[in-house]
Amino acid sequence: MAESRKNKVIIVGCGPGLKAYLSPKSMYHIKKAEILVGSRRLLKLFPRVDAEKVVLEKNYSILIQKIAEWSRSKQVVVLVSGDPCFFSYTKMIVRKMGRERCTIIPGISSIQLAFAAVGESWDDACFLSLHGRNNEYEQLVKKVRAYSKVAILTDHKNTPSVIARYLLKHGIQKRQMFICKNLSLPEEAIHATDLISAINMSTSGSAVVIIKNTNNETR
Numbered sequence: 001m002a003e004s005r006k007n008k009v010i011i012v013g014c015g016p017g018l019k020a021y022l023s024p025k026s027m028y029h030i031k032k033a034e035i036l037v038g039s040r041r042l043l044k045l046f047p048r049v050d051a052e053k054v055v056l057e058k059n060y061s062i063l064i065q066k067i068a069e070w071s072r073s074k075q076v077v078v079l080v081s082g083d084p085c086f087f088s089y090t091k092m093i094v095r096k097m098g099r100e101r102c103t104i105i106p107g108i109s110s111i112q113l114a115f116a117a118v119g120e121s122w123d124d125a126c127f128l129s130l131h132g133r134n135n136e137y138e139q140l141v142k143k144v145r146a147y148s149k150v151a152i153l154t155d156h157k158n159t160p161s162v163i164a165r166y167l168l169k170h171g172i173q174k175r176q177m178f179i180c181k182n183l184s185l186p187e188e189a190i191h192a193t194d195l196i197s198a199i200n201m202s203t204s205g206s207a208v209v210i211i212k213n214t215n216n217e218t219r
């Protein structure tokens with residue numbers, strides 16, 4: 001292993017799912033990996049990479065300890081969906097290993113793709129993740145009241161329908177809701193709707209929701 005890479009882990013942003021969104025720099029590091037760590041879905045993107053593949057499940061803390069050990073003698077590359085610096089376990093790796101032992105290669109976030117899909121800027125947006133988090137609903141209401149655009153990462157429990165119902169229950173009505181499902185994948189679907197209609201919409205797979213205040217309503 002080259003001296004400069006010794007002791008370092010490379011965390012690579014893999015984008016929203018379609019391989020064409022991976023940067024050449026990301027591909028370069030993935031091809032050079034001796035150990036490739038990632039979710040089953042991300043590892044499947046690289047069948048021809050000749051590295052030892054380690055599946056990341058819910059075993060974060062044990063695996064991060066192992067990554068720290070392996071990286072002392074081998075080139076470890078960790079695959080992360082979207083951008084590593086946006087709601088991912090990158091921060092746990094950096095905390096464990098220290099900044100100087102981590103190289104982060106950015107990726108295209110699902111959030112960027114969602115805003116591009118609906119033709120909106122994201123420089124004036126606020127962000128929230130409900131992916132695996134059920135204690136953020138108060139924040140959701142505060143942010144939707146305060147910002148003209150709020151982008152939300154969802155999961156199979158905190159679905160667009162659950163989000164719409166919660167906002168309506170808290171007196172927020174006049175908002176546009178964009179539901180951006182399975183971005184970049186063959187089953188991609190984008191819906192522009194309102195909160196009442198969103199209650200009855202079902203979602204499967206990954207989704208980003210954008211709530212937009214079209215009239216600058218205060219409720």
Ligand SMILES: C[S@@+](CC[C@H](N)C(=O)[O-])C[C@H]1O[C@@H](n2cnc3c(N)ncnc32)[C@H](O)[C@@H]1O
Binds near residue numbers: 081109111154207
């Ligand atoms: C753990 S977060 C990771 C976010 C990632 N770091 C990023 O920058 O997109 C996972 C969530 O991202 C969103 N997501 C990831 N890929 C997506 C896709 N292809 N389409 C829609 N949403 C996606 C979903 O809300 C999913 O539950």
